[in-house]
Amino acid sequence: MRFEVLTDIGRKRTVNEDGAAVYTLPDGTLLAVIADGMGGHRGGDYASRMTIRLMGEQFMNIQLDQLKTDEDWKEWLLESVFYVNRYLFNKASADEQYKGMGTTLDAVLIRGSDCQIVHAGDSRVYQLNQKDVKQITKDHSYVNVLLENGEITEEQAANHPQRNWIMKAVGSERRIDPDLYEVDLTEDTFLLLCTDGLSNKLDEQTIHKIIHADGTLREKVVQLVQMANKMGGEDNISVILIGPDDMEVKQP
Template sequence: MQFEVLTDIGRKRTVNEDSAAVYTLPDGVLLAVIADGMGGHRGGDFASSTAIQVIGEQFMKLDLSQLKEQEDRAEWLIEAVLHVNRLLYDTANNNEEYKGMGTTLEAALIQGRSCLVSHIGDSRVYAINKEGVRQVTKDHSYVNILLDSGEISEEEAAVHPQRNWIMKAVGSERTIEPDLYSIDLDEETYLLLCTDGLSNKVDKQLMQEIVLSDANLRDKTEELVDLANQMGGEDNISVILIGPTGMEVTQP
């Protein structure tokens, strides 16, 4: 399994509050994590980078026997996110400079063809193959609530003045309940994790065209980020692109 990680400050921001990383254990067990921080320059950057670092450190200490069953992997993944939430919440409450900080957090744990995704916020995970682009996660956003209730259309959501309001973030509340998704990956399906700096700019058709092109994985990742910048680049842009199962794991 191959992967590429790329984060970019964009064209308008002075600080990159996104963080992204992929961690690997023996036998091809992989954890991909991406986060979009909020709460001011210092708070947002601290929240996202700390979330990625802490969950990665916990993952790298694991014994493979702890991940043998899907129930074990799900339990570990949720508890790891809850641990990060408690850490960030306590830090924010004990340090004035971090008051109000939080972060989105997508964590995809892959073992063989099994993929578990923990989701909080409005960063996204997509499964992409020749059949199309499937958004695995559901945004925890104000606009998505309006969409679900039928109050606005998808076209109205795309330009809604409150489209960046998120209703759930890691570190913003004492307790949190992540969404958990289980998907099966096959030899033709790519997994794309991204922050809204990409998903707000690049539509599904262009995503599919780029990801399924003949370019190598690094070039595909760079093309996605470049396209988001060409279309305005108002936000930080982060992408993790994971190739279909069966490919050898390579470091970016």
């Protein structure tokens, strides 16, 4: 798999509270992590930055001979998130300037065609192929609860005054129960991780069109971010795009 990472402050913010990174092991195992911090400029920036760093440190220190099955990797992924959650929660509890901080988190672990995803918050992971795009993760947001209960429409959700209220975040409580997804990757699969600075601005049709247009992975992530900024850029924008080694995109 190939990948590109891009994070942008946007057009209105003075601090980038997003974080994004991809780590790889010698055997080709890949971990992609994206986070959108909250809790004031200092707290939000710290929460996302430390989440990316701690997930990466744990991943790069893995002893591959100790992780042999899918269950082993799933346990490692969840335990890593629990560790980060404890770290941030304890930091916020001990230091007043970090009180109330937290972060969204999406971590994608890829081993061959096997993909495991851990998710908390309203950042997203999309799976794309030549024909369609699918949002894998479910937003942990107040607006999404209203939407699922049929209390508001999609149009109302897009403009709801509480659309940024998060129901689950890493570091905001002593314990966290993240969602876990498993996906089988095919030779034409793209995975897109993004913060809501992108997903609030670009619909799925636009995302699919950009990713399946001619161009390199780098050109695609740049265009995604540029488009979100063109649509207003009120928030930080972060994108990780993972694609097949054969980057020839055939139009459907």
